[in-house]
Amino acid sequence: MKRPSRDELQKPGYEIPDELKGSVVVTTLNRLYNWGRRNSVWPMMFGLACCAIEMIATAASRYDLARFGMEVMRPSPRQSDVMIVSGTVTKRMAPLIVRLYNQMPMPKYVIAMGACASGGGPFKEGYNVVSGVDKLIPVDVYIPGCPPTPEALLFGLMKLQQKIERQSFKEVYTKPDYIPEPVLGPDLMDPRDYPKIREYTQKKLQELQQQAAQAAQG
Amino acid sequence: MAQPTVAAPDLAARFPEMVTPDTRKGYSGYIVKAEALLDFAKALKEEFGYDYLSSVTGVDYLPQGLMEVVYHAYKITGGPPLVFKVQVPRDNPVVPSVTSIWPGANFQEREAWDLLGIRFEGHPNLKRILLWEGFWGHPLRKDWREPYYEGEHKPFKSRTAGPHFWHEDHNPFGKNVDYPPGFDPYTWEPETADQILYESVIQRTRKPEQEELHSEQVVVNLGPQHPSTHGVFRMIATLDGETVVALEPVMGYLHRNHEKIGERNTWIMNIPYTDRLDYITAMSNNFGYVLAVEKLMGLEPPERAQYLRVIMAELTRIVNHLWAIGFLLNDLGAFFTPALYAIEERELILDVFEAASGSRMMNNYMRFGGVVRDIPEDAWDMLVKLVHDRLPRKIDELDRFLTHNELIKSRTQGVGVLTPEQAIALSTSGPVLRASGVPYDVRRAEPYGIYDRFDFDVAVRYHGDVYDRYLIRLDEARQSLRILQQAVRDIPERGAPILAGKPQYQVRVPAGEAYGRVEGPKGELGFYVVSTGKANPWRYHVRAPSFINLTALEAMSIGNKVADLVVILGSIDIVLGEVDR
Numbered sequence: 026m027k028r029p030s031r032d033e034l035q036k037p038g039y040e041i042p043d044e045l046k047g048s049v050v051v052t053t054l055n056r057l058y059n060w061g062r063r064n065s066v067w068p069m070m071f072g073l074a075c076c077a078i079e080m081i082a083t084a085a086s087r088y089d090l091a092r093f094g095m096e097v098m099r100p101s102p103r104q105s106d107v108m109i110v111s112g113t114v115t116k117r118m119a120p121l122i123v124r125l126y127n128q129m130p131m132p133k134y135v136i137a138m139g140a141c142a143s144g145g146g147p148f149k150e151g152y153n154v155v156s157g158v159d160k161l162i163p164v165d166v167y168i169p170g171c172p173p174t175p176e177a178l179l180f181g182l183m184k185l186q187q188k189i190e191r192q193s194f195k196e197v198y199t200k201p202d203y204i205p206e207p208v209l210g211p212d213l214m215d216p217r218d219y220p221k222i223r224e225y226t227q228k229k230l231q232e233l234q235q236q237a238a239q240a241a242q243g
Numbered sequence: 244m245a246q247p248t249v250a251a252p253d254l255a256a257r258f259p260e261m262v263t264p265d266t267r268k269g270y271s272g273y274i275v276k277a278e279a280l281l282d283f284a285k286a287l288k289e290e291f292g293y294d295y296l297s298s299v300t301g302v303d304y305l306p307q308g309l310m311e312v313v314y315h316a317y318k319i320t321g322g323p324p325l326v327f328k329v330q331v332p333r334d335n336p337v338v339p340s341v342t343s344i345w346p347g348a349n350f351q352e353r354e355a356w357d358l359l360g361i362r363f364e365g366h367p368n369l370k371r372i373l374l375w376e377g378f379w380g381h382p383l384r385k386d387w388r389e390p391y392y393e394g395e396h397k398p399f400k401s402r403t404a405g406p407h408f409w410h411e412d413h414n415p416f417g418k419n420v421d422y423p424p425g426f427d428p429y430t431w432e433p434e435t436a437d438q439i440l441y442e443s444v445i446q447r448t449r450k451p452e453q454e455e456l457h458s459e460q461v462v463v464n465l466g467p468q469h470p471s472t473h474g475v476f477r478m479i480a481t482l483d484g485e486t487v488v489a490l491e492p493v494m495g496y497l498h499r500n501h502e503k504i505g506e507r508n509t510w511i512m513n514i515p516y517t518d519r520l521d522y523i524t525a526m527s528n529n530f531g532y533v534l535a536v537e538k539l540m541g542l543e544p545p546e547r548a549q550y551l552r553v554i555m556a557e558l559t560r561i562v563n564h565l566w567a568i569g570f571l572l573n574d575l576g577a578f579f580t581p582a583l584y585a586i587e588e589r590e591l592i593l594d595v596f597e598a599a600s601g602s603r604m605m606n607n608y609m610r611f612g613g614v615v616r617d618i619p620e621d622a623w624d625m626l627v628k629l630v631h632d633r634l635p636r637k638i639d640e641l642d643r644f645l646t647h648n649e650l651i652k653s654r655t656q657g658v659g660v661l662t663p664e665q666a667i668a669l670s671t672s673g674p675v676l677r678a679s680g681v682p683y684d685v686r687r688a689e690p691y692g693i694y695d696r697f698d699f700d701v702a703v704r705y706h707g708d709v710y711d712r713y714l715i716r717l718d719e720a721r722q723s724l725r726i727l728q729q730a731v732r733d734i735p736e737r738g739a740p741i742l743a744g745k746p747q748y749q750v751r752v753p754a755g756e757a758y759g760r761v762e763g764p765k766g767e768l769g770f771y772v773v774s775t776g777k778a779n780p781w782r783y784h785v786r787a788p789s790f791i792n793l794t795a796l797e798a799m800s801i802g803n804k805v806a807d808l809v810v811i812l813g814s815i816d817i818v819l820g821e822v823d824r
Contacts, residue, residue: 072474074497074820075522075604085586100469115823116419117375118467118475118496125468145419147516149410150507151500152382152389153374156411156419172522172604210431211379212390212420219428225415230425 055193062106063189066134066182069105070098071125074112076139076172083175093182102128107185109178110164113141113148114155116213120206126162127204132197134189136181137164140171147171155213162204254291258283265328269539269755269774272326277338280329284344287316287325295319295683296345296670298758298769298786299352301359303333305385310336310361313771315758315786316345319667319681321688324758331361340366347670350794358383358502368443373495373823376439379423382503389503390414390421396779397507440493444479448489460488463805467496471574471809474819478796478808485804490797494790497823505783510536510750511611513783517770518605520785521821524563526555526596527763529609534691535759535770536611539752548613548741549693550734554626555596555608556761557723557730561634562589563764564674564716564723567816568641571713574813575654581645588637591629598622611750613742620737630727638720646714655710659799659811662707669795672788673766675815678715679707685762696733697726709807712814749778765789765816785824789817 041049072080084090084098099105102125114122126135137158140146145156158164165188168181205216214222254273255262261279265272275283287293293316302311310333315324329338340363341348352363353372360381363369370376380387391410393399401408411417422428441462448460466477475496481489501520505513517532518525530552537544544552569585593603599618600606608614618626645651661671666679676683682703686694702718704711754776760769766788773782792815799811 071468074474074499075519077474078522078604081582082586082590085590086583087587087590102468113497113499115496115498117498121468121496147519148499148504149419150389150391150393151504152419153495153498153500154419156391160418174603208428208431209375209377210428211377211423211426213418214420214422214428214431215418218416221416222422222426222428226422226424226426229422233424 058194059190059192062132063186064094065097066093066095066107066185066189067097067099067105068095069102069108069125069129070100071102071108072111073114073118074141076111076142079172079175080109080111080138080178083178088175088179090179090182093179093186095182102126103130105129106132107134107136109136109138110142110158111138111172113146114158114161115153116155116207117153117209119155119161119213120209122158123161123204123206127202127206131202132192132200134165134185135162136166136168136185138168138178138181139173140169143167143169161207163200254283257286262327265326269753271756272328274328274330277329277331280339280341281344283327284314284341287327288344291325292318292320293325295667296341296347297324297672297760297767298771298784299341299348299355300771300782300784300786301336301355301361301383302773302782302784303359303383303385305333308333310359312338312355312361313756314341315769315771317688319683321683323689326758336361337364338362339364340369342366345670346668347791347794350790354790357381360384370443371495373498375495379421382500383506389500390419395507396777397509397512440479440491444481444489444491448481448483465808466493471813473570473813473817476812476817476819476822478812480800480805480808482805485806487800487803487805487808490800490808492793492796494793494819494822497819499820499824501785501824502783506780508780509748509778510752510780511748513780514609515605515607517785518607519820520787520824521763521765521768521789521818522604523566523818524559524764525604525606526559526608527761528768529606530556530692531759531761531763531768532770533609533611533759534761535757535772536750536752538757538759539755539772539774540611540750541753542612542743544613544743545740547617547735547739548743550730551599551614551618551741552609552692553694553697554727554730554734555599555606555614557727558592558595558626560723560764561638561720562592563816564720565589565638565641567764567813568645568713568716571709571810571813571816572645572651574809575651581641584637584641584644588634591625591633595622595626595629598625610742610746612744613740615742615746617737617741623737627731630724630731635721635724638717638724642717646717651713652710654807654810655708655713655814656706657708657710658803658807659709659712659814660707661795661799665798666707666795669798671766671792671795673763673792674712674715674719675766675792675795677702678704678711680705685760685767689760691759691761697729699725709810709814712816716816752776752780760786763788765818765821766792785821787821787824789815789819789821790824793817793822 090096137143142158148154149156166181166185170177208214261276262273265274295317298315309330312329355361357371461482463480467475477493479491517528520528565585569582572581597603600608661679663680666676682701684701699722704715752774756773758771769786771784775781
């Protein structure tokens with residue numbers, strides 16, 4: 026769909042009576058809808074690690090998140106629009122993050138704040154660390170930094186606003202609404218990977234048995 | 244500076260053949276036979292007065308085939324530690340639990356079981372603590388390899404010389420996962436761990452008469468996604484009506500494998516990782532780690548660096564205490580306004596940190612033998628104004644607004660009481676210990692750095708309730724200001740050296756062990772490091788005050804209303820980065 030430009034909107038192609046000029050605004054439904062949505066993005070009150078401290082600092086008086094209509098931090102996922110993943114995503118926390126994501130109403134957005142949430146960061150090789158929250162849920166904006174300064178977070182939130190502004194009705198609901206929760210087994214398991222996991226572990230077992238057999242022979 | 248060990252000299256003679264001095268080069272203390280451990284510990288506590296068990300941890304000596312459990316015990320009246328160790332074979336490490344003598348060993352023994360697989364016989368609740376039940380293996384064992392394993396030691400070739408690659412490309416799943424051979428995911432029952440947890444909590448307090456009356460206790464789960472648990476912390480409380488009868492903290496949701504990564508890192512690479520332990524007090528974490536390594540290296544930082552360290556550590560303490568007070572009020576329901584007052588001052592102090600180190604939060608400021616940069620002149624002026632004018636004013640302001648507030652008093656006085664005996668037995672430290680009437684402060688009990696030069700009081704309060712834990716933070720912030728004012732006055736002129744020797748990326752650390760501890764804002768922060776003379780630590784253990792203070796959470800909560808749980812937790816002032824590491 027071609028989006029009408031601002032100039033086109035000013036000239037709708039029909040006559041507006043003089044007495045209504047100045048009190049009528051012509052726009053597209055998309056623009057109106059997105060104008061409302063982008064200016065009241067409610068984040069979920071959800072801190073994981075160090076970045077959460079900078080998130081709180083951003084909400085405080087010096088950086089004042091309220092300027093962007095985002096100061097309403099909701100403790101419940103059911104009332105929030107954006108999940109700011111602020112910190113290291115561990116395997117133990119992964120099922121809960123996916124559950125929280127599933128509980129958010131559509132349209133929902135995810136910001137990966139900081140190096141850990143974006144790709145594992147300094148803890149990437151840790152045995153309990155998920156290398157980036159995008160391994161679990163779709164991410165809209167990545168913010169680099171360890172931790173990102175409040176200015177960087179604000180910039181990321183502005184990017185999200187721009188993204189929301191550009192979306193159309195059709196796109197908004199195309200994101201996956203539900204993602205199966207990972208399961209904590211001997212390691213983190215994605216239920217969609219079960220056949221693959223079984224294949225892998227059986228192969229490993231056979232290799233071990235072969236090695237043992239060879240050792241017994243030789 | 245060698246680690247002073249002035250233990251009671253007759254310990255080896257008192258337990259002949261059971262206790263021997265540790266004669267390995269660079270080591271100190273005693274080696275105790277496992278079967279004599281309980282008698283030895285009892286004698287230590289009751290006859291020799293070592294009533295405070297600070298740290299319990301394990302070390303995996305793979306080449307020798309030994310698993311060693313290391314204990315650090317102190318006298319609550321001050322003085323150096325008594326270090327003793329138990330060595331058990333690696334393939335079947337069983338050690339008697341000392342929880343009956345020092346209940347504070349509870350979580351630390353569970354941690355050693357979880358990460359090293361050392362079984363503590365007689366432990367009341369030996370479950371995994373940082374990882375989940377069912378996890379494959381004990382990750383801190385030297386022969387355990389993580390899914391992204393590349394080499395025993397950093398720097399890895401793929402990061403420096405190449406060929407460069409993504410770890411994801413080398414993993415069959417493209418993720419940081421690995422599974423044991425023969426494992427079948429379809430037969431896995433994921434719910435069991437939580438059920439065991441809830442059952443075990445309810446079993447502990449179930450009374451026979453309740454069965455007859457058909458009344459039952461309710462298990463309430465708080466967290467890990469909870470607006471007031473200070474991060475991803477979870478509590479499972481059993482309630483009788485509204486009263487808490489049992490409580491089990493569940494942690495590990497932010498377990499970031501500091502210790503495993505720390506053993507792969509070179510010595511100096513661990514400094515930025517310590518920033519991320521307790522991320523509100525990065526400077527004082529740096530201090531603890533460099534202190535431990537300096538003990539091994541025998542380095543003494545120059546005068547100006549010593550003062551800069553003290554200044555930064557005390558500023559950190561003020562930041563932390565303001566933050567803690569602000570968020571305690573948050574938990575009480577005064578949503579965000581007191582926190583805004585606290586954060587306003589924090590920002591000003593962070594400006595000083597940023598000017599000195601280049602980063603607001605993750606300062607990475609200290610080095611072995613000094614600090615990395617001097618503080619710029621304009622930041623110094625800011626600092627002097629803060630210390631002499633703004634901060635005293637603002638702390639008084641908080642005091643005026645909060646201390647005599649009727650609502651705060653009625654919500655906090657007499658809530659979450661911890662007696663001095665409990666506080667010592669449960670190994671709590673820092674403000675929690677001192678609010679219970681025990682004037683124990685590492686800066687006084689075993690002065691490190693140049694703390695013996697400053698004139699300050701060890702703040703102490705006697706009721707041990709939430710209100711006193713709030714008051715003591717104000718007191719300590721004031722004492723920190725006193726230290727800061729003296730340090731700002733006495734510091735050598737700009738231009739004096741701030742680093743002993745040349746700056747270097749690869750330091751030589753002689754073989755041995757060291758335990759460096761500082762009085763962090765949350766409590767006694769200790770680093771136990773073992774070196775084999777190589778470029779990397781053999782063992783890097785953090786004695787995290789927030790983690791061990793949580794041992795006292797159940798004792799504080801029992802008998803209180805469920806509505807006060809969050810306030811009690813807030814008064815301990817935990818940071819999950821340090822609890823879970």
